[in-house]
Amino acid sequence: MSIKVVSSKLAAEIDKELMGPHIGFTLQQLMELAGFSVAQAITREFPINKADQSLRKKNVFVIAGPGNNGGDGLVAARHLKLFGYNPIVYYPKRSEKQPFYKQLVNQLDFFKVPLLSQEDNDNWMDYLKEEDTVCIVDAIFGFSFKPPMRPPFQDIVDKLVELEDKIPIVSVDIPTGWDVDQGPITERFISPSLLVSLTVPKPCSTFINKKKTSHYIGGRFISREFANKFGFEPFNYESTDQVLKI
Ligand SMILES: NC(=O)C1=CN([C@@H]2O[C@H](COP(=O)(O)OP(=O)(O)OC[C@H]3O[C@@H](n4cnc5c(N)ncnc54)[C@H](OP(=O)(O)O)[C@@H]3O)[C@@H](O)[C@H]2O)[C@@H](O)CC1
Numbered sequence: 365m366s367i368k369v370v371s372s373k374l375a376a377e378i379d380k381e382l383m384g385p386h387i388g389f390t391l392q393q394l395m396e397l398a399g400f401s402v403a404q405a406i407t408r409e410f411p412i413n414k415a416d417q418s419l420r421k422k423n424v425f426v427i428a429g430p431g432n433n434g435g436d437g438l439v440a441a442r443h444l445k446l447f448g449y450n451p452i453v454y455y456p457k458r459s460e461k462q463p464f465y466k467q468l469v470n471q472l473d474f475f476k477v478p479l480l481s482q483e484d485n486d487n488w489m490d491y492l493k494e495e496d497t498v499c500i501v502d503a504i505f506g507f508s509f510k511p512p513m514r515p516p517f518q519d520i521v522d523k524l525v526e527l528e529d530k531i532p533i534v535s536v537d538i539p540t541g542w543d544v545d546q547g548p549i550t551e552r553f554i555s556p557s558l559l560v561s562l563t564v565p566k567p568c569s570t571f572i573n574k575k576k577t578s579h580y581i582g583g584r585f586i587s588r589e590f591a592n593k594f595g596f597e598p599f600n601y602e603s604t605d606q607v608l609k610i
């Protein structure tokens with residue numbers, strides 16, 4: 365199946381229109397569905413099963429960046445907790461741009477999800493044990509990332525590259541550090557085991573290593589007419605699913 369992709373510019377336009385005066389979604393609504401779909405994709409690719417010893421790991425280490433990609437990660441962590449996982453969230457740079465990010469953090473507190481912060485810049489790796497950790501969620505940057513990466517994120521990404529053969533990485537929308545349109549542009553780059561594209565895949569998704577990376581689409585919130593207006597066909601989600609493997 366050939367999958368249509370949309371450029372970073374068009375993705376930003378789609379977002380703007382969905383949240384514009386005519387359609388009127390709020391960012392919180394879309395982020396809730398985006399984060400929920402990331403959590404659901406993880407249940408599909410990395411199920412936990414108490415009866416099977418080899419599937420007993422439960423920790424999911426979520427790294428949340430300062431923007432909406434990070435917000436998706438905060439939402440996904442909350443749903444993962446409800447799905448029976450033990451999420452741990454590392455949120456090194458908290459932006460005040462959207463006041464509701466603070467509410468997402470409060471909700472994590474409410475669900476007793478451990479939250480690391482800037483003070484943990486030197487020891488966040490201590491929370492990542494191969495024997496306990498199902499996967500790492502890369503919710504650092506999405507379609508608004510502009511290279512070069514500023515601290516502390518380059519160090520974090522470098523560590524993830526070292527870890528990815530031991531603990532699978534789940535990238536939300538864009539593998540962090542990749543150019544949204546041109547894919548991996550640096551010498552060392554993240555190669556996720558699972559990519560969850562939101563709404564519609566971005567061009568960088570065509571650079572994934574298909575042998576290693578499962579690719580899902582999530583963010584089930586647009587109509588056929590809307591998709592066609594932006595030049596692609598809607599995805600055939602089944603039943604009540606929020607994700608589709610593509
Ligand atoms: N319709 C959909 O599909 C929906 C998509 N959603 C999600 O939103 C994502 C896009 O979110 P977004 O626009 O907030 O941008 P995102 O990529 O998180 O990064 C911006 C932040 O990163 C920072 N930053 C940038 N470059 C940097 C650098 N080099 N080094 C360091 N920092 C850098 C930048 O800082 P600034 O430059 O502004 O100071 C800002 O704080 C999208 O991919 C999807 O996951 C859903 O939530 C809703 C519905």
Ligand SMILES: [K+]
Pocket residue numbers: 433502503504505506535536537538539540
């Ligand atoms: K990401």
